[in-house]
Amino acid sequence: MLFMNSPLxxxxxxxxxxxxxxxxxxxxxxxxxxxxGVYYMFNMYVFKSGKLIxxxxxxxxxxxxxxxxxxxxxxxxxxxNKYFPLMYSLFMFMLFSNLISMxxxxxxxNAQLMFTIxxxxxxxxxxxxxxxxxxxxxxxxxxxxxxxxxxxVPFLVMIEMISNIARSISLGLRLGANMLSGHLLLxxxxxxMFDFIMSSSFIIAILGFIPLIMILGIVSLEFAMxxxxxxxxxxLTCSYIKDAIYLH
Amino acid sequence: MSTQFTRKISSLIPPxxxxxxxxxxxxxxxxxxxxxxxxxxxxxxxxxxxxxKTFSEKYYxxxxxxxxxxxxxxxxxFFLTTGYSLDYYFHLRHEH
Amino acid sequence: xxxxxxxxRPAFGNLGxxxxxxxxxxxxxxxxxxxxxxxxxxxxxSTGSPNSSGSPKAVADSxxxxxxxxxxxxxxxxxxxxxxxxxxxxxxxxxxVNAETCLLGVFAVLMYIASRTVAPLYKDWAEGHIxxxxxxxxxxxxxxxxxxxxxxxxxxxxxxxxxVTKSLFALSKETIQLESEAFKRAQEVEIAAKAKEVLDSWxxxxxxxxxxxxxxxxxxxxxxxxxxxxxKSTQDKILSQAIAQSEQVFKKV
Numbered sequence: 001m002l003f004m005n006s007p008l009x010x011x012x013x014x015x016x017x018x019x020x021x022x023x024x025x026x027x028x029x030x031x032x033x034x035x036x037g038v039y040y041m042f043n044m045y046v047f048k049s050g051k052l053i054x055x056x057x058x059x060x061x062x063x064x065x066x067x068x069x070x071x072x073x074x075x076x077x078x079x080x081n082k083y084f085p086l087m088y089s090l091f092m093f094m095l096f097s098n099l100i101s102m103x104x105x106x107x108x109x110n111a112q113l114m115f116t117i118x119x120x121x122x123x124x125x126x127x128x129x130x131x132x133x134x135x136x137x138x139x140x141x142x143x144x145x146x147x148x149x150x151x152x153v154p155f156l157v158m159i160e161m162i163s164n165i166a167r168s169i170s171l172g173l174r175l176g177a178n179m180l181s182g183h184l185l186l187x188x189x190x191x192x193m194f195d196f197i198m199s200s201s202f203i204i205a206i207l208g209f210i211p212l213i214m215i216l217g218i219v220s221l222e223f224a225m226x227x228x229x230x231x232x233x234x235x236l237t238c239s240y241i242k243d244a245i246y247l248h
Numbered sequence: 249m250s251t252q253f254t255r256k257i258s259s260l261i262p263p264x265x266x267x268x269x270x271x272x273x274x275x276x277x278x279x280x281x282x283x284x285x286x287x288x289x290x291x292x293x294x295x296x297x298x299x300x301k302t303f304s305e306k307y308y309x310x311x312x313x314x315x316x317x318x319x320x321x322x323x324x325x326f327f328l329t330t331g332y333s334l335d336y337y338f339h340l341r342h343e344h
Numbered sequence: 345x346x347x348x349x350x351x352x353r354p355a356f357g358n359l360g361x362x363x364x365x366x367x368x369x370x371x372x373x374x375x376x377x378x379x380x381x382x383x384x385x386x387x388x389x390s391t392g393s394p395n396s397s398g399s400p401k402a403v404a405d406s407x408x409x410x411x412x413x414x415x416x417x418x419x420x421x422x423x424x425x426x427x428x429x430x431x432x433x434x435x436x437x438x439x440x441v442n443a444e445t446c447l448l449g450v451f452a453v454l455m456y457i458a459s460r461t462v463a464p465l466y467k468d469w470a471e472g473h474i475x476x477x478x479x480x481x482x483x484x485x486x487x488x489x490x491x492x493x494x495x496x497x498x499x500x501x502x503x504x505x506x507x508v509t510k511s512l513f514a515l516s517k518e519t520i521q522l523e524s525e526a527f528k529r530a531q532e533v534e535i536a537a538k539a540k541e542v543l544d545s546w547x548x549x550x551x552x553x554x555x556x557x558x559x560x561x562x563x564x565x566x567x568x569x570x571x572x573x574x575x576k577s578t579q580d581k582i583l584s585q586a587i588a589q590s591e592q593v594f595k596k597v
Contacts, residue, residue, distance in 0.1 A: 261516065262509065262515070262516050265505055265508060265512075283495070315467075324455070332439075336440070340440040340442075
């Protein structure tokens with residue numbers, strides 16, 4: 001009965017259709033769709049209700065909306081208004097997928113490093129193209145901080161270039177690793193607690209409830225992390241877009 | 249004699265108490281016609297009560313418009329069952 | 345914290361019991377019986393703690409009252425059905441108890457705590473915000489109604505402009521007419537006075553002329569008489585006449 005599963009099992013992507021190798025519908029795809037559905041439903045109720053006075057649920061979305069709007073405005077000014085839809089949908093997707101993954105038994109999309117890193121690479125590539133189109137050759141001025149002595153320029157350009165390219169990975173890695181580690185930690189701690197409770201000795205079973213408060217704290221921390229990581233992802237994306245638009 | 253006569257004539261014309269400017273400008277609204285047009289196009293009386301037809305409309309009327317906490321419970325229950333059935337389908341049933 | 349956790353503890357105890365029942369492959373009925381005793385034991389244990397509120401019976405009553413259903417029979421039926429279904433589901437390993445179950449329990453506790461602490465805060469905040477917005481909108485509506493009302497009142501004053509202007513014009517017309525009448529009368533009076541003056545002067549002139557004519561006449565008569573007196577024949581005639589008269593007088597005597 002009490003055999004231990006790998007804590008990494010929860011991150012496994014399972015395929016629904018095994019016979020068709022060209023059509024892969026996996027738990028990942030399902031959860032992407034569910035997140036999209038939740039995102040759509042929430043926003044539909046806010047924007048299609050036709051009411052001027054919002055409900056408590058609409059206030060939640062409105063608060064997120066204004067948070068994102070303030071963030072984009074403070075980062076990019078009025079020029080950044082056209083990137084607001086991107087930031088908003090990115091934030092909502094991240095937040096909802098993180099929160100859904102906090103419900104037990106559910107799949108964490110953002111714990112898939114493949115997903116988060118490819119997402120951040122796509123964003124990085126997009127804003128590199130944006131900068132090149134906007135500033136042509138001057139975009140490479142981003143790699144050279146102003147006021148450097150000439151002998152140092154090659155090294156600085158190298159360092160800046162590497163740090164710029166590293167953004168493409170670090171952005172997604174930050175989110176993915178945070179979610180992955182959080183879920184891993186929870187599963188391992190709960191496994192420990194479960195083993196204590198399931199032991200034949202009554203005293204050890206009582207002892208098993210001691211980590212409960214710690215786990216409670218960690219779960220609430222993970223909830224905060226879920227919101228914070230979504231926000232941080234968007235703040236960083238925003239500042240990268242700002243770099244690409246304004247060149248410092 | 250003639251100046252006295254004309255002055256007399258002008259004093260006989262009554263004071264001007266109405267002018268188009270007193271209607272179109274002044275305290276309150278800028279343009280009265282605009283205000284009138286606005287009010288003419290507004291629907292009158294009480295708003296017709298919306299009868300919810302689709303499921304989502306009924307759900308909105310019943311739970312979200314009343315600020316009930318049920319939608320959150322539904323949300324969590326939905327994802328719990330989904331998550332558990334997926335977990336059961338892929339892992340848990342193979343363990344026994 | 346203890347108070348918050350207390351209602352959940354029996355649930356964990358039950359889960360443990362479920363697990364052991366499953367492990368020992370005890371039949372559903374036996375598991376139910378064991379569970380029920382476990383439940384009562386747990387309840388007795390937890391209500392025995394010093395910071396519990398009310399007697400165990402009151403707590404049990406409140407717990408029973410929380411169950412859906414109206415009659416005690418339907419409540420106990422529901423409870424029995426629920427426990428039976430749970431034991432069946434676990435007994436047939438449709439629900440597998442594992443580490444994730446602990447996470448589920450922790451999640452449930454967290455949700456319970458959140459519903460007691462965060463939810464009212466959020467509710468207060470949201471309602472405050474919503475009230476603020478609805479108050480702003482209502483105020484704006486009231487202000488607008490007020491503005492339109494003052495405007496209507498202001499414009500309403502202009503509604504009597506036409507009759508007032510008409511009466512003013514009528515008044516001024518009448519004034520003009522009266523003035524012209526007065527002017528006419530004044531002129532007539534002036535003309536009459538002038539005519540009287542002229543006529544008076546004529547009268548005066550004529551009177552003076554007549555006076556002078558009379559004076560001239562008298563003068564000429566006197567002159568004629570004086571001239572006639574100077575004449576001898578006349579003097580004689582007069583003398584004779586006077587003698588005749590005096591003779592007649594004397595005759596009588």
